Amino acid sequence: MQTSTLKESKETSAGAQSLPSTMEAAVFAEPGKIEVQEVAIPQPAEDEILVKLEGCGVCASNIPNYEGRDWFNYPMEAGAPGHEGWGVVVKTGRRVTKFKTGERVAMLSYKAYAAYDVAKEEAAMKLDDKLAGKPFPGEPLGCAINIFNRSDIESGQTVAIVGIGFLGALLTQLCKDRGAKVIAISRRDYSLEVAKSCGADHTVPLHDHWEIIKEVKKITSEELCDRVIECTGKEWPLNLSGELLKNRGKLIIAGFHQDGMRSVNIQQWNWKGLDVINAHEREQEKYMEGMREAAGAVAEGRMNPEPLYTHQFSLDETQKAFEHITQRPDGFLKALITFS
Incomplete structure (x- = not known):
């Protein structure tokens, strides 16, 4: 040309x-x-x-x-x-x-x-x-690291990740590397297959509110989840995430885009005593810390974005x-x- x-x-x-x-x-x-x-x-x-x-x-x-x-x-x-x-x-x-x-x-x-x-x-x-x-798109890779660090994931915990796009897939890899059990919840069959390839232990279609809760209760023997990471940025999945948490669980808001307000069930969050963590960083140095850690995670194989x-x-x-x-x-x- x-x-x-x-x-x-x-x-x-x-x-x-x-x-x-x-x-x-x-x-x-x-x-x-x-x-x-x-x-x-x-x-x-x-x-x-x-x-x-x-x-x-x-x-x-x-x-x-x-x-x-x-x-x-x-x-x-x-x-x-x-x-x-x-x-x-x-x-x-x-x-x-x-x-x-x-x-x-x-x-x-x-x-x-x-x-x-x-x-x-x-x-x-x-x-x-x-x-x-x-x-190496550094910002989203660093973002995944920062969200993971804010999520306080421990080995043996049950973590639901709602929304398996690029971010949700990376978080699945990181949670599995930490030794957590991951329930991936997403709308598309393709996304659920990606979650499996990233190590998810269970996959649940993001279709029916009450069927999802029923399935997660079945997977967890009625105990529900220690952590739920919400990645879609949408109102319904955000409220669903509160339903999937056990008492004193942690709800991590990872997806939230600049397209308006949300109505959320604060009563439920309060009743369960949930910790609600807004996991996006806004300080430049925190972004950079995440990016630097992400470079190490990719080099070491703890995070593999290339297939994504x-x-x-x-x-x-x-x-x-x-x-x-x-x-x-x-x-x-x-x-x-x-x-x-």
């Missing part, structure tokens, strides 16, 4: 990389419509690095941005709201000391549906040689990627936008 050839020639010079002045980026132009536009390449501030992206994960939390909500403004900034990027450092700000060009990194940034993005020095981490050539990356799309196919994540065709779990 001629455009690609021209870009490659602009990016290569004798002995060093010559950066282009523009790049391609996905733009959420209006609800349900994503365009790829040529925009100015970002320039790193004194404490930032510029990263040529190898890829960016497509996050379910971006679905409201794609579908549209009254409180969003369109068009959104180029590359936004991509936040699961990884790639190679191509330029550093004057005050940056921890990174140099050519190093492979994962980072927290917010316009990563693009060929390049910038990140603060403290919001990036080097990727170990053991991860060479592997996709079911679909890869080019930047030009970002619209198609979001059609997949909203429609969830059979066989879909996690999409990556990748760059050659």
Whole structure:
């Protein structure tokens, strides 16, 4: 393709990389419509690095941005709201000391549906040689670690995971590695098969409220669960999760997206004496701690995300990627936008 050839020639010079002045980026132009536009390449501030992206994960939390909500403004900034990027450092700000060009990194940034993005020095981490050539969407992998750590899982406990997408599958792996018994509850037959491949001891379709409770009681000999991790972000499964917990159990809210309020059964939560843990971190350093631990978990085999990356799309196919994540065709779990 001629455009690609021209870009490659602009990016290569004798002995060093010559950066282009523009790049391609996905733009959420209006609800349900994503365009790829040529925009100015970002320039790193004194404490930032510029990263040529190898890829960016497509996050379910971006679905409201794609579908549209009254409180969003369109068009959104180029590359936004991509936040699961990884790639190679191509330029550093004057005050940056921890990174140099050519190093492979994962980072927290917010316009990563693009060929390049910038990140603060403290919001990036080097990727170990053991991860060479592997996709590493650091934010969701770190998120899984942080949720797991907040869940206080112990060997021998019974843990129900409600909603087996990418996050639920990773949490299944981590809970099994810790020695817990896992009951995976999810809507799609495909998701339940993924849960089995990740080590789930039991699978239950997320269909009928009372049948699910009945099945979990049967599995646990009427004792119910020590922990329930809710990953769907939806109201009904959140209330179902409270039903599945034994007295003084812990309800971990892992999925909750920016699409409005929820009505929950506080009376039940109070009666059972449940600990309710909102497990998403908001502090940057906590995110980074999770990402660093995730890199170790992947390198050591405690967490294996690669089989869960079911679909890869080019930047030009970002619209198609979001059609997949909203429609969830059979066989879909996690999409990556990748760059050659």
